[in-house]
Amino acid sequence: MSYKRNPRAIRLATVIGLLVLIAGLFSGRAVYAEYGDVVINNYSDEAGMSPVVFPHWFHRIRFRCKVCHADLGFQFKAGGNDINMLKIIEGEYCGACHDGDLAWSVENCDLCHSGKPGTSTQVHGSTLQQLVGPAGGGAGK
Amino acid sequence: MMRINRHTRGWLWVVVLSAMMTAYSNVIHSAGHGPQAAKPGAVSEQALSNKLQLLDRLVHGEGLINRVSNSDDAEAKQLLSEAQALWEQAEIKFEVGNYKAADDYARQGLSTISTVSRKVVDTGREAAAGRARYDQLRKRVLDFTEAFQRVVSEKPGESIGPLLDQQAVSRLLLEAEEQMQEKNFTIANQRMVEAADIVEFALVRARDKDTLLHELKFDSPEDEYRYEQQRNNSYKLLVDMLEKEKTGNSSGLAQMREAVKENARICGMADKLVEQGDIEAGIRTLEEGTEKLARVLRMSGLVF
Amino acid sequence: MNKRQNISGASRTITVAVSVLFAVLLTVWAFEEAGAADPNVFNRLMKPPSKRNPPPTLDGIHDPGSIGAKSLQPPKDSFSSLPKGKSGNYVDWVKALEEGKIQPRYDRLDPAAEPIVMDLNIVREVKGSMPDVVYPHKQHTEWLDCSNCHPAIFIPQKGANDISMASILLGEKCGVCHGKVAFPVAECRRCHSRTKGKEKAASKTDK
Numbered sequence: 001m002s003y004k005r006n007p008r009a010i011r012l013a014t015v016i017g018l019l020v021l022i023a024g025l026f027s028g029r030a031v032y033a034e035y036g037d038v039v040i041n042n043y044s045d046e047a048g049m050s051p052v053v054f055p056h057w058f059h060r061i062r063f064r065c066k067v068c069h070a071d072l073g074f075q076f077k078a079g080g081n082d083i084n085m086l087k088i089i090e091g092e093y094c095g096a097c098h099d100g101d102l103a104w105s106v107e108n109c110d111l112c113h114s115g116k117p118g119t120s121t122q123v124h125g126s127t128l129q130q131l132v133g134p135a136g137g138g139a140g141k
Numbered sequence: 142m143m144r145i146n147r148h149t150r151g152w153l154w155v156v157v158l159s160a161m162m163t164a165y166s167n168v169i170h171s172a173g174h175g176p177q178a179a180k181p182g183a184v185s186e187q188a189l190s191n192k193l194q195l196l197d198r199l200v201h202g203e204g205l206i207n208r209v210s211n212s213d214d215a216e217a218k219q220l221l222s223e224a225q226a227l228w229e230q231a232e233i234k235f236e237v238g239n240y241k242a243a244d245d246y247a248r249q250g251l252s253t254i255s256t257v258s259r260k261v262v263d264t265g266r267e268a269a270a271g272r273a274r275y276d277q278l279r280k281r282v283l284d285f286t287e288a289f290q291r292v293v294s295e296k297p298g299e300s301i302g303p304l305l306d307q308q309a310v311s312r313l314l315l316e317a318e319e320q321m322q323e324k325n326f327t328i329a330n331q332r333m334v335e336a337a338d339i340v341e342f343a344l345v346r347a348r349d350k351d352t353l354l355h356e357l358k359f360d361s362p363e364d365e366y367r368y369e370q371q372r373n374n375s376y377k378l379l380v381d382m383l384e385k386e387k388t389g390n391s392s393g394l395a396q397m398r399e400a401v402k403e404n405a406r407i408c409g410m411a412d413k414l415v416e417q418g419d420i421e422a423g424i425r426t427l428e429e430g431t432e433k434l435a436r437v438l439r440m441s442g443l444v445f
Numbered sequence: 446m447n448k449r450q451n452i453s454g455a456s457r458t459i460t461v462a463v464s465v466l467f468a469v470l471l472t473v474w475a476f477e478e479a480g481a482a483d484p485n486v487f488n489r490l491m492k493p494p495s496k497r498n499p500p501p502t503l504d505g506i507h508d509p510g511s512i513g514a515k516s517l518q519p520p521k522d523s524f525s526s527l528p529k530g531k532s533g534n535y536v537d538w539v540k541a542l543e544e545g546k547i548q549p550r551y552d553r554l555d556p557a558a559e560p561i562v563m564d565l566n567i568v569r570e571v572k573g574s575m576p577d578v579v580y581p582h583k584q585h586t587e588w589l590d591c592s593n594c595h596p597a598i599f600i601p602q603k604g605a606n607d608i609s610m611a612s613i614l615l616g617e618k619c620g621v622c623h624g625k626v627a628f629p630v631a632e633c634r635r636c637h638s639r640t641k642g643k644e645k646a647a648s649k650t651d652k
Contacts, residue, residue: 010151034498034520035533036626037506049191050508053501056626057520057534064549064560070590071553073274076598076621085195086202089258090266096553105255107248109192110513115506124506125533127443127614127624128382149457152464159467188512281592288601341561341591348565348582355603357570368607375611382615428572435610444631445610 035125051115079121192247217260224253271326278333285340305343362420369427376434400437533628577639
């Protein structure tokens with residue numbers, strides 16, 4: 001079987017393929033963070049670091065709420081805890097577990113500071129935030 | 142050797158271009174602003190510079206240096222100078238452009254200075270934290286003891302009192318206070334936690350398998366009207382907040398503003414009815430107003 | 446003169462078939478993304494399972510170019526073994542704990558520490574036709590300590606707490622956790638579970 005030499009057909013196929021992909025490019029797919037992720041941007045912006053993304057789900061599997069919120073003094077509020085690197089190294093807040101013993105330590109900057117630069121402190125995926133604005137935009141509670 | 146003719150070449154171009162565009166568009170979507178530069182495994186200059194700045198602050202921080210020199214811990218002193226040396230090494234490598242080596246040194250430096258920090262504890266900060274925790278725990282013990290006494294008074298027939306070993310609690314509180322005076326915060330707080338646990342256990346046993354019914358009973362129609370006003374107000378707050386901060390969807394916003402105006406009118410009407418003496422009607426009117434607000438909230442996407 | 450050698454018919458067919466398949470898949474994907482699909486599609490506001498729990502590089506919060514985001518565990522990997530839920534993380538955390546699928550520590554250092562669990566139900570009557578709310582201390586005290594809520598968020602006294610749906614959505618009272626970390630309030634019957642008319646005043650629970 002031989003093809004009809006049809007350069008027009010080939011050009012058409014290429015154009016259609018490209019159009020399909022361009023449609024995909026501009027589709028504006030919404031992205032969703034994992035529910036319960038807390039973005040902490042107390043001092044990160046000033047220091048030129050990406051903000052911290054704290055994944056609640058990962059920690060829920062390993063610790064009950066009481067351990068962090070009753071024993072370690074974390075307040076139920078995104079941005080309501082004055083956490084900075086010095087305190088973490090001294091063993092306060094995150095440093096109580098991320099000390100190289102219970103969990104990895106501070107030399108892995110990027111594992112915590114993995115947020116999109118400029119994202120404000122918020123509880124991502126919270127009910128209000130989903131209504132008020134898209135990811136990174138809303139000032140959440 | 143297979144020579145590709147132009148038909149196949151054409152199709153192959155479609156496939157190749159499609160694959161490239163797919164990959165590109167995936168990156169576009171995830172980045173949101175355009176493809177990011179970092180490859181996995183590569184250390185970005187900015188990130189490394191931040192790391193070195195942090196390490197600099199830590200190894201040359203006066204507070205830590207003083208603590209180490211004032212302590213008797215020889216190992217800590219040695220580790221501190223090691224950390225400082227690692228920082229210098231990292232800086233040298235960074236300037237030369239050897240980012241991988243600089244990152245390795247920086248990581249080791251951070252790990253070392255972390256160890257030093259924990260070896261030579263900041264007694265001032267520790268004391269303050271210990272004291273704060275002590276106060277918090279003490280308040281907890283007293284609050285829950287009070288709660289326990291309330292349960293006892295609510296259930297006069299049953300012998301609940303003995304569930305709480307009050308003597309043990311008092312003894313532990315005393316011990317904790319003594320340890321606090323001697324600045325033994327860890328032990329003091331341990332005793333406090335033991336005391337708190339005793340009281341919490343007692344409460345758990347006192348209330349085991351109970352059901353408490355909080356009925357919606359009002360002392361008077363005025364009371365119910367106040368309750369309705371508060372409820373209406375909470376919905377109004379939510380609509381206000383959404384109206385102020387919601388992005389996009391202008392028709393939704395218009396609906397919300399309408400609803401807020403309508404609600405204000407209804408509240409006014411309800412107040413008038415109450416003034417005229419028909420409190421029941423006022424309550425019903427307010428309920429309707431709240432329901433309207435709830436409806437507009439649901440229309441804007443809240444599911445409740 | 447046939448200078449160019451045509452490749453065999455079989456190779457040609459394969460190439461064509463692969464390209465067509467690719468194009469079809471791309472079209473489907475593009476339309477799925479574009480949402481240019483049927484505007485009357487069933488449950489159009491709901492995220493299909495394929496879009497839930499996205500990996501860190503695609504979730505919109507993590508910097509997809511950061512090494513950190515690429516090294517982090519994608520939630521789906523972790524959730525695959527946990528009981529499914531209908532909202533939030535799409536994981537039923539209470540069930541996961543009850544079935545022993547997860548063993549979160551009650552004490553930072555002691556994996557064997559047992560929680561202090563209080564089995565006390567509070568039934569709150571609500572206005573209108575909605576079933577009354579049953580608040581079960583048991584499921585909450587398995588995770589939280591008494592001091593987490595009392596007295597800062599809830600005063601442990603009848604009639605002392607004004608709770609409305611709006612306040613919960615605003616992030617007060619129950620909304621301090623529900624709607625942020627615990628399951629959001631989209632599933633009414635999980636809380637509004639006691640149909641009106643049942644006489645249960647101050648009686649024992651039926652657990």
